[in-house]
Amino acid sequence: MDRMQDRGVVVETTKRTTVDPHEAQSGIEDLASRLRFEFTEGNIWLGEERMILLHMKAFGSLRKELADTLGVERARGLLTRMGYAAGMCDAELVRKLYPDVPDPEIVRKGPMLHTLEGFVKVDPVIIDADIAKGTYYSEVIWSNSFEGEAHRQIFGVEPGPTGWMQQGYATGYVSGIMRTFVLFREVEVHADHSRLLGKPLKDWAPAEVEESLKYFHPDAIADQILQLQEQVQGLRYSIEESLETSDLVGASPAFMTAWSLIQRAAASQITVLLLGETGVGKEVFARALHKASGRANGSFVAVNCGALPEQLIEAELFGVEKGAYTGAHDSRPGRFERAHWGTLFLDEVSELSVSAQTKLLRVLQEGEVERLGDTKARKVDVRIVAASNIDLKEAVEQGRFRKDLFYRLNILPVQVPPLRERTQDIPLLAARFVEKYSAREGKRVAGLTDRAMHALMSYAWPGNVRELENMIERGVLLAQNGERIDVSNLFLTPLQPTAESPEASVDRHGKLSSRADDAVRTFVDHALSRAMRLEELESTFIDAALERAGGNVSAAARMLGMTRAQLRYRLKSRSADAPD
Template sequence: MEKKIPCHRRGTDVPALKLVAATVDDAALAEHLRFDPDRGEILLFDQRMLLMHGYSLATLRHELIERLGLDKTRELFMRLGYQQGVEDSKGLRRQGGAGVPEAMKLGPRLREIEGFVRNRVVERMQYDTESGGFWGDYHWQHSWEAETHLQHFGISGVPACWMMAGYACGYTTAMMGRPVIWREIECVAMGHACCRVIGQPVEECDDADDLLSFMRVEEFVTVPRHREPDEQGRGKAPAGSALPDLVGASAGFNAVAWRLKRVAQTDATVLFTGESGVGKERFARALHAIGPRASKPFVSINCAALPQELVEAELFGVERGAFTGASTSRPGRFERADGGTLLLDEIGSLPMLAQGKLLRVLQEGEIERVGGTQMRKLDVRVVAAANHNLREEVRAGRFREDLFFRLNVFPIDIPPLRDRRDDIPLLVNVFLNRYARRFNKHITGVTRAASEALWAYSWPGNVRELENMVERAIILADDGAGIDVQHLFSGGEVLPGRPFESAARSAEPSPPAADTADEALLLERLLRRAGSLDAVETLLLQHALDTCRGNASAAARMLKLGRGQFEYRWRKRRPSGG
């Protein structure tokens, strides 16, 4: 009979999932930890670590609470912990290829080794990689955060293990491929005997919005309390409901969010840069939604989509009779955006003549319609976006230097998705819920194999490509089932070492392995030449380095090692640094 386990705060039962034992072999972690005092480095999974005084971090935490308040500091520390959890998960993926059962044991033990807490399972952690089901119930003992908070502030009315909760969220989310939230329901800082946390998929949490606040800039989804007018001034849904996928916990996302919040309350011109598909228009809409012009129109125009002969008419408007076909006067995008925000997307595509007229409008704050004689004073905040390096365009003579400097008042560069992979599970969850509702389907989650494939993919189309792939996957997946690799990668996308052109192609068998007798003969010859296993390793390292022309990172990838591992082994063989 299938065992039932309680779903915290929801009053329902869920099917039993695979159980994760609590024991772990420390040697599996120790081999990835390197101390190199001569270089002043400590490496864990090739990531540099810092052994620092807990007292200093506790003092910083105290000062931040005094200056920023409890809520802001909580979000900051949870986000910091989340990023640490994702990095540890990535490290295990890269170095050991740990499966979910092993990884779910190693994660809690890693945090113990890092000195934050002692984990004790109340009910063993349970999961299902196919459906994304998850349940965890832990006691935390000797929590550094709880003891620090108690020492500085006395008994608290709220849980205080923020960095630990963020770490658990980040680690588990990265491993499961869907957002998993850990919330502290008992805490030593509140007077309990120990700290206790419950982990569940975000959809099963009644208070998910509050718990997810550290994963996004809250104004993006809550600020507008009015109805934002569209280009014709009509009311539409609040911007909060229109921007649900601006979520992220990566350093890249939060750097963009911070700059966006700093400039939002001003009238400064903003230039968004980044590859196609990173979400420049969506960030521009968020900028408008959290600024003082939120109740006024937001108008956007894609400059690359305009025929050259119609650019000026579209931007500045046209008077009746100005040219053949102009039977009526009509306002341009600048006039429609009066009082609000105008986004000039792909601004690098503007012809030189239009660039000159745009510069004058930006300097004078007034426009003249095509075929007209009247100057019209306007109050428009201009936001531009470019997916090409405008400095390079200036050097090539394709973009006016004076216009570039006028636009480049406050540049915000949005990193590509491959540089903020930490955000993929959060974005997938947003898109999955959106399209499952649209297509009236129940999707149980994303399989482990699909999650690994999403992590490994290079994302040339960035967030737009991810959204399209999730939409396609939900169409292909069966109702009541999960999303697997063949549902996502069926449009000709190529994963490292494996094309996924169709579901049938993805199921093709891999090429046969090399003949084992040939491998044995090769190994015998290599040992005979080198004389020892250590010498064989030295030959392999030297060969990889020579093949990659001295590029240590490329040599490490060739040998399927992390760069830190490669450098450690190379220095051990060549102590003089040859």
């Protein structure tokens, strides 16, 4: 039995196994034969693991930035844990490549890999390992260290260990092989080499390893920074729940064409008509126009003309005097007065009644409104932004929309592109919505998996940006804290498939397949056979959306394709109509 003395600690080993240089060379060559380059695909493989080449100067710059940002101690801990993870990965790789080799040989593969991967030249002096018994002892010499050279280039010659990542790698590799934590420490550090000892944690004296062990425990500072960031974001979103200009993101040509027109219009008072399908983000563009204009300090007032009953639309737009009609117990201003010195957004303007269209035209011409039941005209200074998801020219030809009003609104038409025409914006929009709803939910979501992003890029988006936002909101809710959103969190029902699901009920063009179409037809037939009124169907959908959203009015409104204000109006109207 041999005895070794190291700093007053007696280490006993049952055998001293020295390493044959020829055997070591043969082992490295065998591992090197498993290294292959795929130049056309940009891949480097070691066995089945993908690797990378990294400039030493780039690594040194990263090391310095970590030290400057987090401090030397935290930077050392981060790199040590990074090396530990790399060592564990190599241990798993070696177990797969060499399932039947003896214990000492499989342990020696670690130093060989460490050398092959360019970290450091490793010369094992003693390796004593018995995996079954859980016993281990090794002594190695490090020289020509990649990490040491990078450290010296940035910080100069300093006393103490510099192989932070290397120490983590050696500890991770042997721990992965031995199935127990085996700690390596640099016990001698010289300018051109270091001597390391590796032993199971139980074989080290507590005083020896206390300093080293702290680098293997994650530092709470990163979590603290992220938590503070989430609190700041949460406060920011709590100020205004409605959509903000920050939701307007994109870089595609179709998006930039529309956005450039909005930017040019912002400097003037010109009336803007936003055209596009439902859900493309017309209100977001309207808000962006308002915030970029000289009226940004004024109010932005939005009204969905199609969401208000015809008998109330004029009162909502122009205001009402007390006693103007049954139930008008108080005088109140309309949307035009509330938007004075600001911007009025008229969404789905094509849904206005003929009477409302006539009064709207007068307001645009005269710059004044008359409340219902009043003869007094009130001056208003309002910037009008209108929106429609139908062809207003066709509505004019059919007699459903006034020609003179169309010409007053159509001074600067802006076509907002559907999401299928700006697919390169999907990653930007998804990242924005992940950030937004992670803050709202108080979670830290690490983005989307590659498979989830591929599914989003392949989908046809019949519901446009609104559908994407709803989907990401659901994904954030269902994803685990700290993890990424998977495709299963996004597409939950057969009516929302990915392109990878050929048997699903929506095709790649966003159209219902026959199976889904039959389901819809069955529901409609059932509703008609019961003689359900339209109001009953609307109430059923609203109740279902509120239940699914857990009572969250904003989330339910998005499911129903309407604004929060529209849904609250319907709920309020329903409550008012309920019997006492």
